[in-house]
Amino acid sequence: MFKILEKEELCDKVHRFRIEAPRIVRKAKAGQFVILRQNESGERVPMSIGGLDKENGILTVVIQEVGKTSASMNRMKAGDFFADVVGPLGIPSHVEKFGHCVCIGGGVGIPPIYPIAQALKEAGNKVTTIIGSRSKNLLIFEKELSEASDQLLVSTDDGSFGTHGFVTTILQKMLDDGVKIDMVIAIGPVPMMKAVVNTTRKPKIKTYVSLNPIMVDGTGMCGACRVTVGGQTKFACVDGPDFDGHEVDFDEMTKRLKMYSRYEKIAYEKFLDDEHCRLGKQVKQMDKQDR
């Protein structure tokens, strides 16, 4: 059992959890992930490591509500327990002295960029971080990232904050301005990672992406997480999650991520229905008491 020490809403449907997991934290490195299971009938869901408090043994994950399991997790409170946290899984991000590194995060890909930016900085790199979201109120981890990087640049789709546009708008401008970039690492939604890779392809900048295919065990046993990289099948949980972005078949991955859409919808709607019912009952109960 793993205790939630703190929980905080970062923006709509996105919550940060600080979980007591000293053994995992002792071993974990930037770029790795864990698998969480809320309870006995629960699904195993992979989540990136969004922060490591080595001193106090506290693991940070940031969970976005997209379906039943993540919704149900986001209803948990400080003091509640996860049945399981397995990890650290996956190979840590490649950290060495590259020179000028650009870390790019989008959506819930922003938190895992934070420990990576920190590690790259510690390794003596100059770190520029670009984060993007649809709108100002959806931006997360701004403060953390501005501390961890030499420079933080922000884009919003609607122009409500920072550069109007996408993270690639900023990246392209840097390239156009002749900024020397030695390495890029991008974590975020698949379309974002694909766009970053397409931007760095021509100037041949080494670009890592952190892939998030559907997983079950996370130890190389099931093959659910297979992705095609450089024409070869790889298991993202043990061969990754970071891969050379220029080699990744993003279209295949996009399709594979939709494999369970039909079921996910059923489960999510049932969960929300049940929740409304429960809330409804509670309200009725309170009405009765009031009377």
Place this chain on the structure above:
Amino acid sequence: MADFKKYEPLPKKDRTKVPRQEMPQQDPLERIKNFMEVPHGLSPEAAQIEASRCLECKKPLCMDGCPVEVDIPGFIRLVMDGEFIAAARKIKETNALPAVCGRVCPQEEQCEKVCVLTKKYRPVAIGNLERFVADYEREAGAVMAPKLPPSTGKKIAVVGSGPAGITVAADLAQMGHKVVMYEALHKAGGVLVYGIPEFRLPKKIVAAEIDYLRKLGVEVITSYVIGKLDTVDELMEQEGFDAVFIGTGAGLPNFMKIEGENLNGIYSANEFLTRSNLMGAFKFPENDTPIFAGENVAVLGGGNTAMDSVRTSLRLGAKNAYIIYRRSRNEMPARLDEIHHAEQEGVQFKFLTNPVRYMGDENGWVRAMECVKMELGEPDASGRRRPVVINGSNFTIPVDTVVVAVGNSSNPLIPQTTPGLETNRWGNIKVDDKTMMSSRPGIFAGGDIVTGGATVILAAGAGKVAARGIHNYVMGTPFYADDDKKGAKETESETKK
């Protein structure tokens, strides 16, 4: 005290006239709608009648066929006498997992194959009797932890909780060692829980085995991946273990590397079975993990894993469930019982057939597979006739789900993170087969990680040998000392006869 009335033995010449007792089973058309166990097990009466068929041979051939030398006539005699619990304990002298082995061992290839009755009559149903007594003991609440010897002060880590790990842990705990078992998944039991379906091996039986380990004082820690959290070296150097046993199995699924294999709807058997068994996806949406099994399901392979997958797909609602196997029925490695069960349930077998590519739709879902017909040529290294492609025999089968069950390799995680641990060219850990010690002193291994995908009983047998090897190693006794003792025991029993 007897559990049941003694069965008066028949004269030997009449024993062969008794027909083999069949296990009652769920009706095929009913059972494909549920995940409950297929055979119901023998009644005590039927078990005694079946036991009465045994000729109590002076030189019991059946024992030669048993990889762990269970005293088969001995336990069968106890069944006849109505001493069911004593019979279960007799088996447990050499096999820690009779309830499991009675259900999943390929008896027709082992003990029952060489039973003297096999030539002229049908063999004694040794497996069914084994299952019966083990179930009887458990259901009677008679499984008791033995009195443990005083602690030796030695600490041993067991990595992996399959049959090899379970056996090694039980034996070492009974020798007075402190044992900690680490399992990567959230439930202990290895393939017995994530691979083999409920309808063949109810999970409560595996859970009872794990509970028994706990009763023996074994600490079972799940969701703990060795090589990621602690390396094997860290277990020895920092956590203070005197020895480590690696029983991590063969859990790396093989794919055929053909066009279209990553289309949606194409599973490895490990994923398909893990979703259904470990994650309980057959109960979706009550359980959160989904599984997709369409109307036309093709399962590639001819082993137990393939049979388990195809029968699972029927229970998940497949209309057409095919086994696609590149050799003929004779070469299929699955247990005979499972092949029969699959046939009864309406599985369609396509022998001498091999897929060459998959065709998908615009959303990335598999829609059809192209296959070729095969014929059998010269025998290959495995002694089986090699399947050869018949040129131009290509044809297409419409499918929306494919399960690839063409074997597993060994997971490289531990060898990769344990310097100096030697493996062979298939990635299996090399060990001394008398002690199960690897190239690294104090590190032992056994089960599928050493042999490649094999059987439950062989994994359990390896666990037994390893337990002895580990005991001698940590106690500083000469490695092969116990062999002499074993020799002595054998001569002793010879003279008794």
